[in-house]
Amino acid sequence: MKRHLQLTIKQLSASYADGSISPRLVVDHALDDAVKLKHLNAFIRISPENSLHQGKESEHRYENKNQLSVLDGVPIAIKDNFCTKNLTTTCASGMLSNFVPPYNATVCERLAASGTVLVGKTNMDQFAMGSGTVDSIFGPTKNIWSNDLSDNKWHIAGGSSGGSATAVAAGICYAAIGSDTGGSTRNPASYCGVVGLKPTYGLVSRHGLIPLVNSMDVPGVFTRNVSDCVDILNAIAGPDAKDSTTIRRPFKKIDIPFFEDFDLRNVRVGIPKEYHCEGLTKEVLETWMKVADLLEDNGAHVEQVSLPNTAASIFVYSILNQCEVASNMARYDGIEYGHRAGNESSTEELYANTRAEGFNTVVKTRILTGNYFLLRKNYQKYFEKALRVRRLIADDFKRVFETPKNNEKIVDVLLTPTTLSDAPLYSDFISQSNRDQCAVQDFCTQPANMAGIPAISIPIRLSKRGLPIGLQLMSRSLNEEMLLRVAGWIEAQVEFDCLENEQIYAARS
Amino acid sequence: MTTFEMLRFLRNTRLYCTSVSGTNRTKPVTTKESKLNFKKLKYPTKVPINPVLQNFPIVDKSVIDNPTIQLLERLALVNLENKEALSTLESSIEFAEKITLIETTNVLPFYTVLEDQTLYLREDSVTEGNSRENILRGAKVTEEDYFVSPPGNIPLQQKDKDFSENSTECKENA
Numbered sequence: 001m002k003r004h005l006q007l008t009i010k011q012l013s014a015s016y017a018d019g020s021i022s023p024r025l026v027v028d029h030a031l032d033d034a035v036k037l038k039h040l041n042a043f044i045r046i047s048p049e050n051s052l053h054q055g056k057e058s059e060h061r062y063e064n065k066n067q068l069s070v071l072d073g074v075p076i077a078i079k080d081n082f083c084t085k086n087l088t089t090t091c092a093s094g095m096l097s098n099f100v101p102p103y104n105a106t107v108c109e110r111l112a113a114s115g116t117v118l119v120g121k122t123n124m125d126q127f128a129m130g131s132g133t134v135d136s137i138f139g140p141t142k143n144i145w146s147n148d149l150s151d152n153k154w155h156i157a158g159g160s161s162g163g164s165a166t167a168v169a170a171g172i173c174y175a176a177i178g179s180d181t182g183g184s185t186r187n188p189a190s191y192c193g194v195v196g197l198k199p200t201y202g203l204v205s206r207h208g209l210i211p212l213v214n215s216m217d218v219p220g221v222f223t224r225n226v227s228d229c230v231d232i233l234n235a236i237a238g239p240d241a242k243d244s245t246t247i248r249r250p251f252k253k254i255d256i257p258f259f260e261d262f263d264l265r266n267v268r269v270g271i272p273k274e275y276h277c278e279g280l281t282k283e284v285l286e287t288w289m290k291v292a293d294l295l296e297d298n299g300a301h302v303e304q305v306s307l308p309n310t311a312a313s314i315f316v317y318s319i320l321n322q323c324e325v326a327s328n329m330a331r332y333d334g335i336e337y338g339h340r341a342g343n344e345s346s347t348e349e350l351y352a353n354t355r356a357e358g359f360n361t362v363v364k365t366r367i368l369t370g371n372y373f374l375l376r377k378n379y380q381k382y383f384e385k386a387l388r389v390r391r392l393i394a395d396d397f398k399r400v401f402e403t404p405k406n407n408e409k410i411v412d413v414l415l416t417p418t419t420l421s422d423a424p425l426y427s428d429f430i431s432q433s434n435r436d437q438c439a440v441q442d443f444c445t446q447p448a449n450m451a452g453i454p455a456i457s458i459p460i461r462l463s464k465r466g467l468p469i470g471l472q473l474m475s476r477s478l479n480e481e482m483l484l485r486v487a488g489w490i491e492a493q494v495e496f497d498c499l500e501n502e503q504i505y506a507a508r509s
Numbered sequence: 510m511t512t513f514e515m516l517r518f519l520r521n522t523r524l525y526c527t528s529v530s531g532t533n534r535t536k537p538v539t540t541k542e543s544k545l546n547f548k549k550l551k552y553p554t555k556v557p558i559n560p561v562l563q564n565f566p567i568v569d570k571s572v573i574d575n576p577t578i579q580l581l582e583r584l585a586l587v588n589l590e591n592k593e594a595l596s597t598l599e600s601s602i603e604f605a606e607k608i609t610l611i612e613t614t615n616v617l618p619f620y621t622v623l624e625d626q627t628l629y630l631r632e633d634s635v636t637e638g639n640s641r642e643n644i645l646r647g648a649k650v651t652e653e654d655y656f657v658s659p660p661g662n663i664p665l666q667q668k669d670k671d672f673s674e675n676s677t678e679c680k681e682n683a
Contacts (some may be wrong), residue, residue, distance in 0.1 A: 100646070100647065102647070201623070202622070202623055202626075215621055244629045245621075276557045277560055278560045279560075286547050289550060289556045290547045290550065292555055293551055293552055293554065294545075304556075315608045318601065319608075322601065326585065335656050335657075336656055338647070344659040346660055347658050347659050347660065350658065352588070355586055361593075361594055364590060365594045368585050369597075369601045371584050372573075373605065385608060387618030387619050388613035388616045388618050388619070389616075392613070434597075452623070477622075
C-alpha cells in the first residue's frame, strides 16, 4: 500500500511543498494503478503522456515555490461527458465515439488552472442515462468492494458516474468529477464507499457538460473525505459567463478547519419520514437510525419532518427527464460532429440512420417516450402537470428549511438514506429494465435535483456482505458549508476507511 | 499486537500517515467490526420503524397504436427497436399516469429552480474567433468550409411494424 494514498489533499500538497513526496512519483503511481486495476473498467481513456507532462510541470512549480493552489499536482479523473480539449469525449455512446471537443468544460478549465493532473476520462452509462454504469459501449464498471470479480459474482459500481466513483474508491485518483441529474454522483458514491457531493443547481458551471436534463444537471464531486471535497468545490464553484444558469452571486470559498470541534447544539436535523419507503433494507434503516441517534446524543436537535410529495417525485422526474432528453438529443444528427451513417439518400434518412446506429435502446426509448409526453394532445396532461407537481416538491423543502407552517420548526439539514440497499449484484441488476432500475435507485436522490438544493452522500459502514452503506444529507440552496460541516462531523465519528478492501491490496501487493 | 489491534491502531492514526507496509498485512480484513454498535440506540428513534406508504392510482396499461408509433418515429427520427422497447414505452406512460390525480389547482409550472434570478444576457459580440478549422474538424464530411448534408424535403421512408403476440420476432412488412 502506498502510504501517500492515506493523505488528504491538503496533507499531500504540504508534502509536495516540503519535498518529502514528489508529484511526479504520485502521478506515476496513479497511472500504474490505473493499469493494474484495468479490470474494474473505471476508465474509458487514460492520458499518460499528458499526465506525466503535467506532473513534471507541477514538480517544477513546487521547486520554485510557485505552486498554483492546494490542488497542484493532485491526480484527478473526469467523467466522459465533460468536454476536454483535444481529448476524445464519448459519453460512453457510439454517437460520440469519435468526438474530439475543441474546447474545455469550465470545470476542466478551472481544475487545470489549479494545477491538478488529469489521469483520464471515466466510464458511465450512455449519455448518463442509468444508475449502474452498466449501459456503456465500453462495458460495465465493477465495484471494487466486490468479494469476487469473476464471472457474474461482482457488484455494480452504481451510476451513472460509476467510473469516477471507482477511480477514487480504488485509490487511483484523489478526486473525480461526475455529473448528477437524479443521483448519478451520490448513488455510486454510496455503493463505492466514497464521498459524493451534488452542489446547489447553478453553483458550478455546466458549460461543456454534455446535457442530459438541463434544468437538473449539476457537476458532482467524488473524494475519499469531506476535507478534499471542500478543496475541489472551492476550485470549481462560482459564476461563469459561459453558463447563464450559474448563480451570479460571487462564491465565498468554504473554510472548515480540519480538526474543528463542531458544536452540534445549534444544528437542527430533520428526518423526513417519507424516505422510509418500501424496499429499504434493514441494514440501511439501522444505519440511518444510528447516525440520527449519534447526532442527537451530541446535542443536535433531531426531529421527524414530513415532505408529503416525496413519493410522487420519482414519477415527475421520469417525465421531465424523458421530455428534456427528447429535446436535448435532437442535436445528434451526424452532420457537424459525431457518428454519421452511410445512407445519403435524404437528410431525414441520414438523420434516422445515424441515430439508429449511434444510440442504444435505452436512449432511443427515452427519446420516443419524451416525444409522446410532448405531443400536442399530451403536453398539458404530462409535461405541464409534472412541472406543477415539481413546484409542490420544491415547496416541501422550502417549508422545512425556511418557512415552517403551524407549529413546525425549521431544520438546517435533512438526513436520509442515499440508496435503499448496498450495491446489487450485476446479475440481479440487469434482470430489471433500465426504467425499473432507476425507479428504485433514484428514489432518495432525485428530489434534491427537483428543488436544486445541495446534497451529499457519505460512507458510514460496511454491510454484512462487506459492501459500503452511505447516508445522504440535504440542505437549503447555497448552504453547502453547513452540509459539509455536518458531513465532516459524521465522518469523524464513523471512521470509515475508504481504502480498506481486498481488491486494493490484491492489486498493489 | 494482534492483527485486529494493529488495524484499529492504524485506522485511528490514518490521517497521520503511519506506514502501512505490505509485509505485516498480507490479508486485509474486509468485514471489520465498527466501534459503533448499530443495534443500540440511546434515544427513541425519529426514523419511522415501518415504511410510510403513499397510494397512487392503479391505471390500465396504455396501448400505443401503430399510427402513434409512426408519428413518434417521424418526430424523433429514432426507431422503436423491438417489442421490449414498445413495452417499456407503454409502461413509462403508465408510470407517468400516477401523478394525474394530484391536486395542482393554482400551482404554476416550475420551469427552473432559478426563477427568482433574471436570465443573464451577454453582449452580442465576438469573444472567441477564428475557430472555423476547429469547428469543422468534428464533421465527417465537409466541402470548402461547409458542412454537407444530403438532399432535403424528402419524407422519411417508413415501414409498418408488427410487434403483435403471434409475431415471433420484430417483423417488418414493407
